[in-house]
Amino acid sequence: MINLLVRCHYLAVVYALLLLGCPAVALAQTTITGVVTDATTKEKLPFVSVAVPGAGIGTNTDENGGYRLVIPAQYTSVVFTSVGYGTVTKTVVAGRAQELNVQLATTATALKEVVVQGSKAPRYRNKENPAVALIRQVIEHKEQNRPEHYDYVEYDKYEKMSFSLSNLSEKFKARKFFRNYQFLFQQQDSAAAGGVNILPLYLEEKLTHEYYRKSPEKRKVVALGTKQAQFDKSFIDNGGLSSYFNRMYQDIDVYDNRITLLGNQLLSPLANTAPTFYQYFITDTLTENTPPLIELSFGPRNREDLLFQGKLYVTLDGNYAVQQADLSVDKRINLNFIKSLDARLQFTENPDRRYHLSKSELAIDFGVSSNKGSGFYGERTVVYQQYQVNQPRPESFYATPAPTEDTTTTRSAAFWQQQRPDSLNERESAVYKNVDTLQTIPSFRRTLELFTFLLAGYKSFGPFEVGPANTFYSFNPVEGFRLRLGGRTTPEFSKRLYFETYAAYGFKDEKWKYYLSSTYSLNNKSVYTFPQNFVRASFQRDTKIPGQDLEFVQEDNFLLSFKRGVNDKWLYNDIYRLDYVHEFSNHFSYTLGFKKWQQSPAGGLYFRTGAPDNSTDIAALNTTELQLGLRWAPQEAFYQGKLYRVPIVGPFPVFTARFTTSLKGLLASQYSYRNVTLNVTKRFYMAPFGIAAVTLEGGYTFGQAPFPLLTIHRANQTYSYQLNSYNLMNFLEFSSDRYASLFVDHNFNGFFFNKLPLIKHLKLREVASLKLLYGGLRPENNPNVQPELYQFLQDQQGRPTTFALGKQPYAEASVGVSNIFKLFRLDVVKRLNYLDHPNVAEWGLRGRFKLDF
Structure with missing residues (x-):
């Protein structure tokens, strides 16, 4: 009953926050769809900006030139813009779904002057370089062009992340192992990233509404929907997998001094010190755009440095804002396993003529070598919609914690179809179903079991698993040749009660060592699932340095x-322990412990x-200790393995404190x-x-x-x-x-x-x-x-x-x-x-x- 009340409470909070925080949906809306093409070549144009003037609403065309946009009925104009093309404005019929296909004509820009000074290019210098003067203006104005410039900002944020095995050969597909898995393979255009044959493996979608307050600074994220291709929890930590992928593919803020990717940080081309490390060139002036744009190409001074290359499109309206940024990296830089990395950021004009990020796309093609062999291809698309500025919220709104995403993982297919800014393509739509089907194939489950044993060291037998394998055999000067065998129960045995044990024998000291523990989960979750809340009793007799x-x-x-x-110099230890562990969702945790410890010298x-x-x-030395442990790891992410959490290290500090006291005379304690x-x-x-x-x-x-x-x-x-x-x-x-x-x-x-x-x-x-x-x-x-x-x-x-x-x-x-x-x-x-x-x-x-x- 308590659990039911808690669930009802969270649902009530979700609905309340949705009513408070999400912009009201007009009863009458206009839905427009269509394809944007080049007027001359008839090629489909990706990344064209489709915006509603004065509304702060917009989207971008996908890689096939398609778009879908839902706008309030009071707006009847839509503007199509793309760098290098003339702007097109179309009128729509209010309150009715309609198809609107648009052709954009290229714009020609005449260069005022061309100077040829011989075959050798002049030495690059920052001094008296108009490109450097321009980038310094962009850097000087970047604070006013960031969302944090406003007192209040809120928006809907849609994230889509997908991963596939890429560039697979026909020989690979024809292997005997894959005869039951042909439904997984997908065909695509040979020019597409990833090659002709791909094997989609993972898809994740998130929809959130985010709020920002400048003073005092506060951010709040309300989860509206979460959808993930789920693997069997016995083998894969789905939450950890999501955290790891999101750590690799973080949000890109081109206005920040440093951009984090793949656990590394690359200096942004708009960093305060960027002109010291980058070269900049004005490569085009696009006067037909509104406002006019300067195409600014950039690259590292040293091609092997860990820096970006690409283009920035800067407005000439006095704001010096970035309307579009194309980022990539040179194959020669010191990043491992990267065949290609491409990011595109699109910015949409606000009613106050400033710009906000409306869409970002990041695609990375991984491979052991830099050639066209098989690899791993990942894409992350983020769309920002319903952008609103300077709409204050009461202090109580920010003080109320947002509900966890667990309440949004069961959204219906109709919800996602309506809320996605862009519909899933055929390849993406099949991922959820294919992953579910994949796990019903016996050979796939056997393969997962093999990899789990090799990587984690455990072999599962349903309610009990044996391991870890790397401890089965070892040696040391005291025990000599040592054999050990152990294991533990799994959630198939019980979701609340866990047992773990092992026995070991040293052939030199001829002594048995063993360990017994029982753990009871207090939150009806696995004791290996965050946040932990359990009590554990254990006894261990073993050696230790x-x-x-x-x-x-x-x-x-x-x-x-x-x-x-x-x-x-070793110890024989007899350790009795009783521990209580409690973690909180903000990654603060505490541990209360009782330990009776007997140490006997050995060797x-x-x-x-x-x-x-x-x-x-x-x-022997006998002590009895009472312990308190505190730990705080703000915004910590990790992958939960079979034995340990593997931290996904981020920029935030981790604080720990431990307090121990021993009382002489308590259970034979000597000090x-x-x-x-x-x-x-x-x-x-x-x-x-x-x-x-x-x-x-x-x-x-x-x-x-x-x-x-x-x-x-x-x-x-x-x-x-x-x-x-x-x-x-x-x-x-x-x-x-x-x-x-x-x-x-x-x-x-x-x-x-x-x-x-x-x-x-x-x-x-x-x-x-x-x-x-x-x-x-x-x-x-x-x-x-x-x-x-x-x-x-x-x-x-x-x-x-x-x-x-x-x-x-x-x-x-x-x-x-x-x-x-x-x-x-x-x-x-x-x-x-x-x-x-x-x-x-x-x-x-x-x-x-x-x-x-």
Whole structure:
């Protein structure tokens, strides 16, 4: 009953917001459709602007020259405009659907003067260059031409995103594997992007009404409809897939300083510093347009830089507004797997003679090579309609949160047919049905199961799945050869109750390890579905390296078995846990936890108190902790895998805080202490100079505790380069009760390599990092001062191997090359100090697999 009331409440909010926020639909409307063609060649003209003067209503013709426009009955004129063609105005009959086909005549523009100065082009200069003078005017006026110039703005926004396998050969289609899938293949014109044969795989549509208030700044988005080709949730996270695609194909604001595409940022041709990196040329003057336009061509000064090329059409009416922008990239720039990238932005004139973005189209053709082989083709079209400015809304309207999109996913076919600005073409219309049909074919489901096992490591058996596969076999100095087998239940077993378990055996220590957990979902959703709300109880008996807390991989992963140097200091852990996790839709979450932990030393690790000549070995260390974790990740997006969420990193910071307290005597706990840890991480986009990932972290432990209960800093003795560890620090080398750290990892995206002959063709990218760690121990926690605490570790020669940080910070830096074969990064790492510690390396070579665009 409560759930039903909540649903009714959300529906009521939706309807209320629709009534408040969406422009009223006139009882009488005029629907016009038609095709726009070239008057001379009879070719169909795409991207022609079709607008209603004075109404702020318009659309653009599609790739086949077709259009559909619904206008209020009080307007009877429609204007057709396109760059290079004369403007045509047509009168329509009010209140009646009608077909209106239009022919546009080209306009000829005479050049005032042509100067020939020999075969060698003059050197490009910004000084006294009329094209640069013009672009500076556009940059100077860009704030007044953005929607944020108005006090209030609102509009309908329609988004359509589709993906297909492209340029497929007849041989590919004829393969035995595809004999049951011929209904998926589509034929199209050979000149179309993607080639003759394509295989549509994905389609997503969204309709929203968006509001903007300038002061105090506030944005609000009300979802009106969401439609997505849905794959089986057992194999694919549909929400994560949508987030990932939307991250790749973000909105393009040509007036912004930087434009984000494919996880990279490219400097806009209208950025404040753009004349430093771009060349501009006036290539045409279109005086027959209203208002007259200047065609401004642009391109990077260095063809291999991560910049755009294309054309801007600028109005000569004093606004210096962009009426149309065509953006593409040179194939030589340092982007991976990109055959072609083309974007077109269309702007429509407002009644106040300023312009707003009315349509944007972005098409990217992906492929392993830059030739015409098979690939992956994606398109995103965004249409802005019902544009209204300076219509205030009450403060209460902005304070009321918008309902989630979950309430709009069941819109009828009639709703979409009426609300789409442009109807779906035949290829797009078939996607929804084909994806549903595809998942009923047994061979397709078997293929998905195989890929899930290879990529995620799990094999499903209905209500239970076995894995992860990369932990089945591993080895380490304490356990020797280790075998493990485990699994967990799936939503087919229960949507609320989940169990997970594994058992492992070490053939050297001849000990069994195991894990048992049960999780109960409190929001009737999978515990792997955002937002999480669950309680979990677990017990684990296993080995662990002190100080290691891996985020996206398990410690007994086979690949992490290979380690350098001395690696014999391990723990046997018995951990009882009770955790409550609650996430909110604004990506704030908190965790309440109870942890009873027994640590027993193994291998070369020992717990020992007293002076060196009169010491006592401790068999186990017992603590009982209460924990509170806080996390806020504004506008976070991620893909939910079988084990972990894979973050889709954006420009917003992520804040985390953890508070821990232990009370002596509570369930045999041996120490009282409190710990606070704060962390913030952020990615900085600095086009064209690359991307920097910065992490700041600090912690403080109150009270007295032995070094295993303090902060043992994250070391790395594998041969991989780890972003959040110290790659030349040894395990258990440093322990602190207070510390502050800074991690900076900068990827220059080929900014320097792109300018070097020969090397630039390899599309390598420069990387550099710096890691600093300040910290120390108060006298009450220093075993050299307090002999009753656990002694720092020593090697067999009696040399200390665990230390407190001194006055100088621990520091290491690295330089390297990434994008080797498009998936490998290699760093030369240098440890800058504390080189007198035993068994440390001053230099190291570390590698990392990373697939980037």
